[in-house]
Amino acid sequence: MRILVISPFFPPSANVAIMRISSLTNHLISNGHDVTVVRNEYDNDKRISTLSDSDERLLNLRTYTVPMDEKVRYFEASNRYKKVFRELMNKEEFDLVLITAGPFYTIPLCDIAKNEYDTKCIIDYRDLWIFDLRNKIDFLKPVNLTKKALYYPIERKNISCADAVVTVTQSWSNILKKVYRTDNIHIITNGYDDHQLKSKNEVINYEFDNKFVIAAFGKLAYYSEEYATRFFEAMKILSKNIPNLLVLHIGLPEEETYSAIRNSGFDNNRYINTGFINYKDGIQLLSNVDLSIIIDVRKGAMGTKLYDYIYVNKPLIYFGKRKTYLDYFINEFIGGFSCYRKSDVINAVTKINENKISNLTNHNELENYSRSRQNKKYINLIESLVNLK
Incomplete structure (x- = not known):
């Protein structure tokens, strides 16, 4: 099947956030799936200097980049991704869109995938967004509550559009189920990269x-x-x-x-x-x-x-x-x-x-605790969703 991966951090990014999606993408390729990637555009100082064989294989995928840096605010970043996403979806058809988060400015693409292009979509939460509670005092600060109130409708709408939402712990699954009143939450944990x-x-x-x-x-x-x-x-x-x-x-x-x-x-x-x-x-x-x-x-x-x-x-x-x-x-x-x-x-x-x-x-x-075991679960979920089409 043809899968479009939306992942701001992806090889050759020198960011730990690439680990989960890199491993899954390699597994998808090994299982015969055709993967296209949309990611951030990276400066040389933010690129991996020494690539593994598996990273080299990911670099050879058909890839579309979005100009991005730390100064770009949420809505501008989201609009940049929407523009590239629509241009790509207007030219090609995909069986599934897989969106990784965070960062979270790509979440609104799920709504677009479903309602404008009738395409299956998964949101993968490596971290929580609105309800990421690290420090209760910081969480309840007026400025942070204002931001959460602004972003909450976006998250709610896109979770309701998703064919599946994946997260990595039972606790986070419980939070998403309770807040958004959905049972369409799946737990697929991380793991050490036994392939590498x-x-x-x-x-x-x-x-x-x-x-x-x-x-x-x-x-x-x-x-x-x-x-x-x-x-x-x-x-x-x-x-x-x-x-x-x-x-x-x-x-x-x-x-x-x-x-x-x-x-x-x-x-x-x-x-x-x-x-x-x-x-x-x-x-x-x-x-x-x-x-x-x-x-x-x-x-x-x-x-x-x-x-x-x-x-x-x-x-x-x-x-x-x-x-x-x-x-x-x-x-x-x-x-x-x-x-x-x-x-x-x-x-x-x-x-x-x-x-x-x-x-x-x-x-x-x-x-x-290996990624291979978790990737097999992911493949089963993806294939079950697409086969329901």
């Missing part, structure tokens, strides 16, 4: 063998600068007893992280950021560290990198609020530690270090 890791590279020179390395892969302070500051305060205290302690941030730098380091008084020389790094190389780095850290305060979130942490099977600390999905999930692993206060982080790291804990789990259940 079948031919993973060897790290020739791991520079930190003499260090006790605590690593984050992807986001570090992005979801909560407050908790990140407490984390670095804990690292400052721990470094007195663990003199070779190092925090390794694998991925793009974050202003929130640098701010947290400054506010905590943590020695900046004990922090290393790699910048954007090829997925396979990032996994290899992560495979050599002593433990990993996730800082997240969202109640229903299960971030993409969680599955990479499971794959490398190193001890894992969750630092955030109680009674979140990540809290419950990580705490089920023998080498998983849920921490809510600075002292909890200190105790968990001390225990891992002193008891030489080296694994997240002793169970051989990695395949359950």
Whole structure:
């Protein structure tokens, strides 16, 4: 079948948001489907410098680009996509339009696909939009409530138009079902990219063998600068007893992280950021560290990198609020530690270090967390929708 993927972030974008849609698109191609892509136009500094074989294959797809940068506001960005989308739909026919979100300025294309072109449409929510509750105080600020009131009718209308809405956690599914009164919500989680890791590279020179390395892969302070500051305060205290302690941030730098380091008084020389790094190389780095850290305060979130942490099977600390999905999930692993206060982080790291804990789990259940397993679910959903046409 012919599938039109609408994904602002797509290879060669150097953004972690490409991981889910890249894996699914590769799976669609491998299953014989004809894929066309509409994405943002990227400057050279926002492009992947070293491409994997699978990324190269995605670059060869028929692709239409939309000029975009951070200064473009929501409605202007949405109008730019509408223009390109209509031009393309007027020339060609597709069996399905697949819209990824966020960013969310592409959501209105679902209404256009259904009502102007009678084409099946799926909205894939990698993150929630209107009801993404990270901080209750920020959520309830008048300026944010005004924006949500403005965007809410757009989301409601397009969810009602979609043939299926896909999200990644049960909690987010429950929110969408309750707010928009629909049962047309499907859960297809993220996973580690087993397709790429079948031919993973060897790290020739791991520079930190003499260090006790605590690593984050992807986001570090992005979801909560407050908790990140407490984390670095804990690292400052721990470094007195663990003199070779190092925090390794694998991925793009974050202003929130640098701010947290400054506010905590943590020695900046004990922090290393790699910048954007090829997925396979990032996994290899992560495979050599002593433990990993996730800082997240969202109640229903299960971030993409969680599955990479499971794959490398190193001890894992969750630092955030109680009674979140990540809290419950990580705490089920023998080498998983849920921490809510600075002292909890200190105790968990001390225990891992002193008891030489080296694994997240002793169970051989990695395949359950692979992207291939989730992509098969997606293929089944897509084919069932199109076959109903």
